[in-house]
Amino acid sequence: MFKYFADLVVFDWLGLPPGDPFTTALNFFMYGVPKILVLMTVAIFAVSIIRSYFPPEKTKKYLSNRRTFVGNILAALIGILTPFCSCSAVPLFIGFIEAGVPLGVTFSFLVSSPMVNEVGLIMLLGMFGWKVALLYVTSGVVIAIISGYVIGKFNLEHLVEDYVYQIKSEDVEIYEPTFAERCREAKRFTINLVRKIALYVAVAMAVGGFIHGYVPSDFLVTYAGRGNSLAVPLVVLIGVPMYNSVAGMVPIVYALIEKGLPLGTSLAFLMAVAALSLPEMIILKRVLKVKLIAIYVSILTVAIILTGYLFNAIV
Amino acid sequence: MKIEVFESSCCKSSNVYDLVERAVNESGVNAEVTKASDTMEAIKRGIMRTPALVIDGKAVCAGRAPKYEEVVDWLSGGKS
Numbered sequence: 001m002f003k004y005f006a007d008l009v010v011f012d013w014l015g016l017p018p019g020d021p022f023t024t025a026l027n028f029f030m031y032g033v034p035k036i037l038v039l040m041t042v043a044i045f046a047v048s049i050i051r052s053y054f055p056p057e058k059t060k061k062y063l064s065n066r067r068t069f070v071g072n073i074l075a076a077l078i079g080i081l082t083p084f085c086s087c088s089a090v091p092l093f094i095g096f097i098e099a100g101v102p103l104g105v106t107f108s109f110l111v112s113s114p115m116v117n118e119v120g121l122i123m124l125l126g127m128f129g130w131k132v133a134l135l136y137v138t139s140g141v142v143i144a145i146i147s148g149y150v151i152g153k154f155n156l157e158h159l160v161e162d163y164v165y166q167i168k169s170e171d172v173e174i175y176e177p178t179f180a181e182r183c184r185e186a187k188r189f190t191i192n193l194v195r196k197i198a199l200y201v202a203v204a205m206a207v208g209g210f211i212h213g214y215v216p217s218d219f220l221v222t223y224a225g226r227g228n229s230l231a232v233p234l235v236v237l238i239g240v241p242m243y244n245s246v247a248g249m250v251p252i253v254y255a256l257i258e259k260g261l262p263l264g265t266s267l268a269f270l271m272a273v274a275a276l277s278l279p280e281m282i283i284l285k286r287v288l289k290v291k292l293i294a295i296y297v298s299i300l301t302v303a304i305i306l307t308g309y310l311f312n313a314i315v
Numbered sequence: 316m317k318i319e320v321f322e323s324s325c326c327k328s329s330n331v332y333d334l335v336e337r338a339v340n341e342s343g344v345n346a347e348v349t350k351a352s353d354t355m356e357a358i359k360r361g362i363m364r365t366p367a368l369v370i371d372g373k374a375v376c377a378g379r380a381p382k383y384e385e386v387v388d389w390l391s392g393g394k395s
Contacts, residue, residue, distance in 0.1 A: 055377065056363040088364065091354055095363040172361035175375045189379075 002038075006031035025213030032205040036126035040119065040201070041194050047118040048186035051081045056092055057174055063109075064100035068152045069145075071105035076144035079112030080137075089280060093287050097160065098167050104152020111300060112144035115275040119197065120246025127208055127254050135311065136267055143271070143303045150299055159292035197247070204251035211258045224261050231265050232308035239272030240301055246274045263315050268308025276300055316346040316390070319369040321357040329366035329380050338386040346390070 009030050010016050016023040059078050063071055089110060096106040116137050124133040177185065224231040244252075249270050256266045281293050288296075318339070323329040332350045339346050351357060357365050364378030368386070375381075375389050 057361060057374070057377070060363070091358050091363050091365075094358050095361075098358075167355075167359065169359045170361045172369060173373045174377070175373050 002031055002035040005034060021213040023213075025209035028209040028212045029202075029205050032126055032208065033202055036122060036201050036205070037194065037198060039125065040122045040197070041190060043118040043122050044193055045186050045190040047081060048189045049182050051083075052177065052182045052185065054078055054081055055174060056082065056095065057172065059109075060096050060099035060101055063096065063105055066102065066105055068102060068104055069149055071102060072108040072145045072148045072152070075101075075105045075109040075148065076112040076141045079109045079144060080116045080118075080141070082109075082113050083117060084113035087283065089283055090286055093284070094164055094167060095169070097164055097287075098169050102152055103157055103160065104148045104150070106148075107151045107296065108144045108148025111147055111275055112141055114280075115144065115246070115271060116140040117246060119193075120250065120274070123201075123204070123247045123250040127205075127250055128257075132263065132267075135315075136270070139267070139307050139311075140271065140275075143275075143300070143307060147296075147299045147303050151296060154295070156292055156295065159289045159295075161287050161289060164287050200247075207251050208254050211255050215255075215259060224265060226262055226312065231262075232268050232312065233305050235261075235265055235269040236272040236301060236305050236308065239269045240276045240297065241278040242273045243277030243279055244273050246270065249273050262312045264308045264311030264313070267311055268304050271304045271307070272301070275304070316344055317371055318346050318348045319360065320348065320350045321360070321362055321365050321367040321369070322350065322352045323365040323380075331366045331368060331380055334381070334383055335368065335386055338383060338390055342387055342390050344390045 006027050010023055010027045011018065014026075016026065059082075063075055063078075066074065093106060093110065096109065097103065121133055121137055124136055224235065228234075253266045253270045256269070257263060261269075276297055281297065284293055284296075318335060320332045320335055322331060332348070335348055339348060351360075354365065357363075357367065360369070362369070362374060362377060366380050367377040368375055368381055368389075370389055376385070381389075
């Protein structure tokens with residue numbers, strides 16, 4: 001349907017010749033923007049409604065004293081639903097620990113929350129198709145489960161700042177909205193968010209279209225192609241201190257792939273940028289000792305590098 | 316009626332307190348309004364997302380700034 005619309009506009013209405021770089025770019029743009037915006041609206045609305053059933057105040061009770069592994073899986077899945085900004089990391093962390101959520105389970109949540117979300121998923125889907133989107137989401141969740149599980153196995157509770165364990169918080173009763181209220185709130189949230197990102201999507205797709213139509217591929221192959229076996233750790237180490245949301249990174253990753261960077265290397269870069277960042281580490285220093293931050297960053301970095309190699313090997 | 320306002324302390328600055336004050340004054344409800352801007356106070360109260368609004372011990376709204384009409388509705392017992 002979206003393909004038909006793009007072809008209709010570009011070839012029939014504007015009468016542009018097929019095969020020309022400008023036509024290719026415009027067709028890509030006309031196909032991508034409406035498709036992403038429609039999918040985005042549906043996805044954000046649906047996730048907002050589901051999310052309203054899992055407020056973190058309820059999640060922490062649900063996850064407290066969970067057995068590890070099962071707890072890690074649940075935490076990683078709930079992390080997908082929870083939007084993340086670095087500054088909410090501290091209240092979430094303290095709230096979870098204080099409620100008796102195991103440390104490793106808390107980390108599974110902290111990893112999956114910034115790495116996997118519906119906006120990033122739809123951007124990946126729109127620009128790369130469902131296979132890449134699914135690959136990214138699945139590996140993001142698996143990495144969150146495993147790295148949280150490993151941290152849990154190390155028994156590192158003593159590396160959390162002592163004051164965290166002394167905090168006693170009250171139980172606040174959360175108002176349960178009716179289904180109609182959830183829909184109303186989700187609608188408002190969706191409209192606000194889509195309005196905010198519509199322009200961004202258009203710019204991203206314009207950049208994507210331009211690269212698609214004009215830039216010759218193989219540009220990066222010489223430096224970071226399959227021939228360079230150190231490309232994966234290199235791009236991951238560059239990506240770790242940087243921060244951008246998944247959605248924000250997709251056009252950049254698109255450019256890298258079109259210029260010849262292998263898919264695994266590119267996705268590893270995307271994960272490193274989304275999951276870890278210097279600002280987040282500085283914020284986490286308020287609740288974690290430096291040693292635990294170093295362990296957390298190392299485990300996650302290794303997991304992302306291995307995932308990059310795995311994808312380069314199988315795709 | 317006891318109203319606790321937890322303002323956002325980071326990313327998004329919020330102004331829920333003024334909104335609540337206005338709603339209380341205009342609807343003539345007898346309410347005691349307290350305000351906290353520190354994240355730790357919110358955490359101790361069991362709130363993990365700010366801004367948040369707790370009315371008579373019940374969190375009616377968390378992680379977003381409410382609208383004026385909503386607050387008026389809650390003050391008149393719309394969600395209790």
